[in-house]
Amino acid sequence: MSMQAVLLAVKKLVHEHCGLVLEGIAEDRLYKALESGAAQTNCKNLQEYKRLIRSDKQAFEQLISQLTVNETYFFREPEQIQLLVDVLIPQVLAHKNDAGPVRILSAGCSSGEEPYSLVMALQNTYGERTEQLFHIDAGDLDLRILEKARQGIYSEFSFRGVEPHWRERYFQTSTNGYHLRQEVRKQVHFHPLNLLATDFPEHIKNYDIVFFRNVSIYFDTDTRRVIQHTFNELMNAQSILFLGSSEILGNDLGVFELAEQEGQYFFIKGDVYRPVNSQAFSWSQPVRTQADPVARSHELVRKERLLPAQSIEPSRFNRSLTDKQSVAQPPVEQARVPDLARIQQLMRFGEPQRALHLLDHLIASGHQHYSAYLLKSWILLNNQQFQETEHFLQLALSAEPWSIDGMLIKGLSCKWQNDLSGAQQWFKKVIYSCPECWPAHYYLADICRQQGQASAALKAYQTVMRILSDNPSASDCMLWIPLPLPVGDVVFLSKRHIEQLSNGMQTTRAGY
Numbered sequence: 001m002s003m004q005a006v007l008l009a010v011k012k013l014v015h016e017h018c019g020l021v022l023e024g025i026a027e028d029r030l031y032k033a034l035e036s037g038a039a040q041t042n043c044k045n046l047q048e049y050k051r052l053i054r055s056d057k058q059a060f061e062q063l064i065s066q067l068t069v070n071e072t073y074f075f076r077e078p079e080q081i082q083l084l085v086d087v088l089i090p091q092v093l094a095h096k097n098d099a100g101p102v103r104i105l106s107a108g109c110s111s112g113e114e115p116y117s118l119v120m121a122l123q124n125t126y127g128e129r130t131e132q133l134f135h136i137d138a139g140d141l142d143l144r145i146l147e148k149a150r151q152g153i154y155s156e157f158s159f160r161g162v163e164p165h166w167r168e169r170y171f172q173t174s175t176n177g178y179h180l181r182q183e184v185r186k187q188v189h190f191h192p193l194n195l196l197a198t199d200f201p202e203h204i205k206n207y208d209i210v211f212f213r214n215v216s217i218y219f220d221t222d223t224r225r226v227i228q229h230t231f232n233e234l235m236n237a238q239s240i241l242f243l244g245s246s247e248i249l250g251n252d253l254g255v256f257e258l259a260e261q262e263g264q265y266f267f268i269k270g271d272v273y274r275p276v277n278s279q280a281f282s283w284s285q286p287v288r289t290q291a292d293p294v295a296r297s298h299e300l301v302r303k304e305r306l307l308p309a310q311s312i313e314p315s316r317f318n319r320s321l322t323d324k325q326s327v328a329q330p331p332v333e334q335a336r337v338p339d340l341a342r343i344q345q346l347m348r349f350g351e352p353q354r355a356l357h358l359l360d361h362l363i364a365s366g367h368q369h370y371s372a373y374l375l376k377s378w379i380l381l382n383n384q385q386f387q388e389t390e391h392f393l394q395l396a397l398s399a400e401p402w403s404i405d406g407m408l409i410k411g412l413s414c415k416w417q418n419d420l421s422g423a424q425q426w427f428k429k430v431i432y433s434c435p436e437c438w439p440a441h442y443y444l445a446d447i448c449r450q451q452g453q454a455s456a457a458l459k460a461y462q463t464v465m466r467i468l469s470d471n472p473s474a475s476d477c478m479l480w481i482p483l484p485l486p487v488g489d490v491v492f493l494s495k496r497h498i499e500q501l502s503n504g505m506q507t508t509r510a511g512y
């Protein structure tokens with residue numbers, strides 16, 4: 001069995017088990033995990049290791065743990081937590097009217113910063129009554145990270161952007177890190193949780209509030225849909241679902257209703273928590289007919305995963321893709337001109353056709369801004385429609401010749417058409433106008449490496465590392481284009497290439 005075949009088989013296994021998509025840059029992570037897994041388990045080769053993970057649950061779980069991205073920190077997106085505690089919790093308490101504690105789930109909790117932040121914020125408002133008023137569960141697929149969550153010991157890194165008073169009040173400093181106080185730790189019940197499972201333990205149910213933030217980015221649309229149906233089963237008839245703010249549109253799949261309050265977006269089930277003046281504009285309304293997938297069994301929905309979205313869920317938006325008349329005579333809401341931020345979100349969530357449809361709508365409505373051309377050229381480039389890409393890129397660059405996004409797309413267009421020296425020139429031009437644009441350094445490094453220019457490649461990877469290790473949330477300098485470059489992966493790969501290139505250069509020097 002070839003190496004490619006092993007990779008393909010493991011990707012499939014992992015995707016079916018937990019939904020993680022290991023394409024593109026994540027493929028390198030998979031490769032590294034397979035190599036180290038095989039070495040640790042004394043397998044002769046990757047094929048033997050593949051057989052092992054098929055038969056040995058523990059070995060498989062260890063591999064999964066290598067593949068998850070556990071990036072998290074305390075009080076991430078604090079505006080959401082504030083809205084929850086100040087505005088929504090009082091409504092939930094009023095609605096429940098003493099019928100048991102408010103049940104909260106942090107799904108994909110990683111090392112625990114999210115559920116613990118919720119406890120701290122609740123304690124801040126509800127004091128000693130927190131324990132009696134709230135039941136907080138937290139679950140993750142990765143058993144190793146759950147163990148870390150239970151320990152509650154953190155490094156400086158988990159406190160990015162956290163107001164110092166939280167740390168002073170709830171943590172004890174020790175030589176090995178910041179220890180979360182027992183009064184907070186005891187309030188979170190951690191459980192192993194695979195959101196793609198078909199059966200859930202008896203105690204995982206009846207939630208009033210679910211936090212599912214920064215997890216769906218690792219899934220494709222079909223998996224996200226399956227997981228939403230799962231949540232639908234695990235949540236109470238009146239309940240609230242939070243996702244990361246950049247994930248909202250990619251999860252607006254017609255299962256839950258999108259709501260907005262005080263500028264924060266979330267999903268609701270039932271109508272009790274629907275904000276009075278919600279500004280939410282949903283592309284896909286929840287379908288509440290007999291054919292409603294919500295009413296179907298989870299198992300059936302899983303089976304339908306491979307069907308195209310439209311056949312599962314005739315959302316208003318999907319209909320409009322095929323039904324010309326509904327585009328010509330849109331309902332009042334649909335007639336609003338879509339804004340670019342929403343189109344960007346769709347692109348980030350791997351929904352280029354929906355994004356393209358809206359862009360065409362936007363451009364046809366007279367929106368001549370260069371950003372619309374940029375976004376369109378980016379989608380076309382990803383479809384490998386190089387001539388059309390060039391056309392729209394030209395329109396964008398003639399309006400804004402020094403657009404970082406435009407020049408970077410140009411570089412990638414050259415790269416993907418194998419014009420490596422053209423690509424190099426464009427990436428250098430980007431770096432000239434924006435020296436901190438780490439994606440340009442990264443792409444440049446890759447090309448230099450491919451062309452055997454080891455020292456130039458090394459220098460460019462080192463620049464990437466300098467920018468990102470100083471500040472892991474450094475901007476990629478793109479104003480419009482959601483580049484498919486997760487920082488964790490870029491750091492991981494850059495380190496690896498630096499190591500290999502340095503070793504290679506030492507060997508070459510030694511050879512002289």
Ligand SMILES: C[S@@+](CC[C@H](N)C(=O)[O-])C[C@H]1O[C@@H](n2cnc3c(N)ncnc32)[C@H](O)[C@@H]1O
Pocket residue numbers: 018019020068069070071072073076107108109110111114139140141142145193194195196212213214215218
């Ligand atoms: C980036 S962290 C998000 C942590 C936290 N929710 C936050 O927003 O900071 C993503 C987590 O999702 C978990 N995860 C991935 N697939 C999962 C699945 N199928 N079921 C449960 N958790 C999953 C990963 O193990 C990882 O710890």
